[in-house]
Amino acid sequence: MATNDHAEDLRDLAGFGYRQELHRSLGSFSSFAAGFSYISILTGVFQMFALGFAAAGPAFFWTWPVVLLGQLSVAAGFAELAAHYPLSGGVYQWSRRIGPAGLGWMAGWVYLASSVISLAAVALALQGTLPQLASAFQVVGDAADPADRARNAVLLGCILIALTTAVNVAGVRLMAWINNLGVMSELAGVTLLIVLLLLRAKRGPGILLQIHGGDPAAGWTSGMIGPLLAAAIMPSYVLYGFDTAGTLAEETTAPRRRAPRAILRALLAAGVAGGLLIAAGLMAADDPTSSRLSAIDGGLPWLIKEALGPSLGRLFLGAVVFAIAVCALAVHAGTVRLIFAMARDDALPFARSLALVPRGTGTPVVPAVATGAAAAAILVANVNLPRIIETLCSVAIVWANLAYLLVSYPLLAARLRGWPDSEGPAPFRLGRLGLVVNVLAVAWGAFLVVNMSWPRASIYGDDPAGKYAAALATGALVAIGLVYYMVARRRGFAVLSEHSAAAEPELPGPALGPVGAD
Template sequence: MTTSTTDAADLRGFGYEPELRRSIGSYASFAAGFSFVSILTTVFQLFGFGFSFGGPAFFWTWPLVFLGQFMVALNFAELAARYPLSGCIYQWSRRLSNATVGWFAGWVMIIAQIVTVAAAAIALQVVLPQIWSGFQLVGGDPALTSASGATNAVLLGSILIVLTTLVNVIGVRLMAIINSTGVTLEIIGVVAVIVLLLFNVERGPGVVFDTGGMGDGASYVGPFLVSALMAAYVVVGFDSAGELSEETRDPRHTAPRTILRALAASGIGGGLMLLVALMAAPSLTDGRLATEGLPYVLTSRLGETGGKILLIDVAIAVAVCTLAIQTAGSRMVFSMARDGVLPFSAALSKVNPRTGTPALPAIVVGAGAAGVLLVNIGQAALFTALTSVCIVLLYLAYALVTIPLLIRRIKGWPAGAEAATTERGGKLFSLGKFGIVVNAVAVLYGLGMILNLGWPRQEVYDPAGTHWYLHYFSLIFVGGALLAGGLAYLRYRTRALSLHLPSFPAAVPAVVEGEPA
């Protein structure tokens, strides 16, 4: 039996006909998760945020968030082996809990992914004008908070979204090639940053114990928790390998491994970048590290030419990050539309027979992200608050998977699936006797981070103090999203509850001839 035949038979066991084209291999699957996290994009974009609130000691928020998210990823890897389906957060949640919980997990994830596409695309403004002033197409001030910088950011971001939408419409094969190439360059860039900065260090690794005057002992807890938002903003999206399961060869074998590898590579690479940047920064007290972040360190230590070469790599990382997030978002829309539980489901669930790609969901996600970008013109503070809240939604969607999973584990999950194997005849990835403990830690971490992310803080959501409502924006936006979702769900509740999709295929995937187990 061929690989494609085995994968198709496995998908039919879940109640779906294979429509998407399976052309993603192991490295491309890894690249999907790694590029969503995109440490070059997000660490460069947010380093100053973490440092400004927590001083050099904010470094410790990185390993803490990484370990918490790794607990989540271990659970996701186990689910990816058992439910290799597009729109995985929605699919996992509805099969572990019920149609209502699953629908809200998908709804929240779609909103979060659309806003995250905009947040990633706007990062071009942080990078491109520093490479060449000609990229400042509007006005002369490139700062995101200025009128000209905000307008230019929207323009650059919109151009990028048009290009990523075009790639997604053309097909997953082109997306995978571009994404894999971009990730390779990003990994090279991360290694280069670490190595080159190591040759230009000013101080030792003990700098990570310096709170920068932000407090000591108990008084440092508050600043530390705020600075932890930087790492929380970065370490998300590793589930993208699961989102592309129906387009991945041998997904039961491949997706669990690439989810964990993508997160591990991001965690190690990002942590080392933070450490060497703190060690190599020309000054920790002149204020530039908090306002200019890593680009300041690179151009100061490596010179204009060396710094700009690495900034070009960062720009590439921004592009592939935007592409990966949009792809994941479009698969979530497709997966829910295929079940008929979204507006215009018939159109959104259509797959182009020539490219094997759901084109309209990619266009919808791209158009939504471009619309979000427009908020930045004249309302930069609102856009910043919006992109901050989208991470709360991502964590909420994750919790709508890990909490039902923990309940199911306590009741004996995954009983009945022990006989199933991967496409290569190996055992499915399993946490075994550690499942409940790992799952419980993931739930506690997720709930704690949702509270930390969503807590009303003026310094996070309204640092300029210009709009009172921004102070409570996380509560307002999340509440509004859930309310809007509730109203939409009333329209599709009957359809959602009437779906009787198998929780686990009755058939055991066959071993693929000629493939190693």
């Protein structure tokens, strides 16, 4: 069966005009794990809990299911696209094949910038856990000094990026093995942690209705809206990256069938687990009004140590450290495939080197090294400017959701023109719900970009330039992309023909049979 699937995958890929160069070795669980580990509940919730709590108090919990439902509308469209276009590069490929080539290139460009900064942001998360696990991990200076904490975060982050680079260079088989192990341990750890927190609950679910920061006299419809909109940034930071399950399509067996399910399952599993973890943590807090819950060096890691005790708390913090490492590995892997996909279409500078795939590893080596170097450079360049790093991380999530919008919008336009037709292999279709889901996805994506870009001092600081960092940086990124695109277009680079990749199918290369599909 695996052999038949692989032969069909080779023919399918050739129909899009590409040769099979990557090792096709991922099965259903590995595909799911790629998306789940990118979201990484034990990374995102632990890292961002304090931000949500600071904005609205315990009631920030309710922003989680709202964001989850919104992102599900986006993920449903992505799942349908993954069934029609099972190609490396995900967002880039989907956008350019259903809309104008230039829009697809811009989606890839924006998501690439977001992904590199996201890798740096995930690596910084080690600072929030390792020093709480053991003081010896505060290698640089004193943990009480914010400047020393920032420098130590950069050191730990660069070490982690070096490790993810090495694993990605080694090949998809090692990456998938580590990723699968990480996801299994994270699922088990989150489940056990939720149970233990509920067993130590100090109060009932009524705590989830308490809101801080609003005007109680104004009521929920006015005085509470501002804090909740600010708190919604927390789940928006976490619930993205599910598209990675589709980004690794050319390394997945039977991707038309497996990738769509993996995208939706990854988001749903992370969404349910994350919501239960937040609720259980708030119910187990000794003092739900403590300022430590909204402190960068406190938050959920501090709450767990207080609720479960130092020994058990450290055990779970160890699991969080592993989850952070696996999350960084997934972000790195997704970025590598995006670079490879764009370079293969001659859509990036130094395309020939970036698209080269050694037969031995079946993994693009140059993109792996370039991604790691770029992410580490971002950290090192701003080692003494922690506020700039935080701002860049915030802007990166805006860019990720902007890239999603650059897929959802052309998908809606294509559906209004009659896409998809009834022919062709596509085991996942939205059917009559497609139009409604796409409209919701576009509206949600636009809201998310605006809400996350809003000039809030709590996110971007009080400095006027900093408060508008998201809008200014996004404008600069798009402008640079447009300039490069226009120059490259005049020089005749291949991807500018909307169907250039599929116009002249090539015969597939030598079969590389599955190397451990699960």
